Amino acid sequence: MTIRSYRQIVRRKSRMIHVGNVPVGGDAPITVQSMTNTVTADATATIDQIRRLEAAGADIVRVSCPDQESTAALKQIVSAARVPIVADIHFHYRRAIEAAEAGAACLRINPGNIGSAQRVREVVQAAKDHGCSMRIGVNAGSLERELLERYGEPCPEAMVESALNHARILEDNDFREFKISVKASDVFLAVAAYQGLAEACDYPLHLGITEAGGLRAGTIKSSIGMGMLLWSGIGDTIRVSLSAEPEEEVTAGYEILKSLGLRRRGVTVISCPSCARQAFPVIRTVETLEERLSHISTPLTLSIIGCVVNGPGEARETDIGLTGGGKGTHQVYLNGVTDHRIGDEELVDHIVALVEKKAAEIEAQAAEAEGAELADDHRAA
Structure with a gap:
């Protein structure tokens, strides 16, 4: 066996989408993301933190938009940022529309959680009108009640089914500019869910071990989980979720990619x-x-x-x-x-x-x- 052969990672074939001007999936470099922890309505503080993330090398930054004050500040934030901004939306479809109108490059939203088919159509139309992609974000800690009742507990099969259900809603609305994540704080659960999802679809995958912990423990936990997936060719964009300054997430992300020869910075x-x-x-x-x-x-x-x-x-x-x-x-x-x-x-x-x-x-x-x-x-x- 040659050095070249045992170091080679064959990446899973996925379709390419764009988050703003950043390609995700296909043969694009694996991107590194983080998320602000400031109050988004405080545009100055949020922009300052985005500046630090940009300096650390973040390719994409996510901000939470829980209320109208946050989406109102988003236009100023997006205008100041040098990297694409993802608006994190949970249940309120109006926040998603407002974020798209404010210039968000991507909406993190699960379409099955925002209500009627009409609301979904409105969000999809706003995304199309404003060039937004989306991320379907399934989390083991917030699976749909129906799936929990049927499977008994969070499991890889339930997480994959949830992700594909959400994906089908977007596909039915002729929207395919999205990536998917199936995160869990349990490494085994997350890895198995991503492996199942990788086999079930060709959408780009956003990797993460959610609520991984503090700087040291969280970095190790994320490295084990995401490292296993990346080594097997799964993953198109990553976030290391740490109870630490967001810049540390970016640094850890690059170290993971560097250790596998997938991307180098610094x-x-x-x-x-x-x-x-x-x-x-x-x-x-x-x-x-x-x-x-x-x-x-x-x-x-x-x-x-x-x-x-x-x-x-x-x-x-x-x-x-x-x-x-x-x-x-x-x-x-x-x-x-x-x-x-x-x-x-x-x-x-x-x-x-x-x-x-x-x-x-x-x-x-x-x-x-x-x-x-x-x-x-x-x-x-």
Whole structure:
């Protein structure tokens, strides 16, 4: 077996929809989402939080619209945002129409929960008129009473049936610009539900382990659940649901995707856990570097290894590498090749400068390649 073959993930074939200008599904990159936790009616606070999410790399941001004050503020929020905004609607169909009119790129709404067929038609028409997609969001904690009575408890079959029932309502109204989620806080339940849904339809799937918990526990729980699905090719957009600042959800989402080679953003740090052989304080050094390099969005790799046992091998596979050496000096590798040595006192500042320089070089090369491509297209035209 080759390295290429065992690392390859074959993604499930799904249709593509658009959330604003962001494609979801098909062969589009897996997107990372989060949700604001401000009072949406406070447009200033909500926009400030969206700015932080944009800086963290969020592709799509969801805001809750529980009342008319929220949808009234949505137009200002959408206008200020640089990423598509999803309006989270639960039961009131008028909020969905107002959100579409305010410029929301997507409505998170379950059509079976908003009342009569006429109300559904009105929401669908508003979505069509204003270019909105939708997300059907099934949650194990709020399944329909009829399904709970029939199945006895939340189970994968009930969640899939609920999702397909909602999907059928939209299809009957000639609307297919939607994605689906079947979230649960139980990892086994969520994974099984997504697996069943992936087999039952070709709509893009929004992955999440809902109410996963705090920063550490929730990240681990989400990584296990979503990692299993993503590794098997299931999933087109993700949200890591944490009881933490929303930016942490975005960071965790990218780390999950990076670990599977599905998408890269920023610096991927490869570092050892440290031991008695370490020639510099690895743990403290990595903590400092992660903080100081958090502004880098260009994908590149950095290895920080405390001694020469595994250091040279890891450095050969990374853009920049540091291996602990003797007598207070340490080896620096550039593009996998030994380059120079540095001392303890300049270690962190020096590595930060190297990473920033490498990121600028990669960005310049990308801009040059894009310019050449545009020139070729112009000549061909």
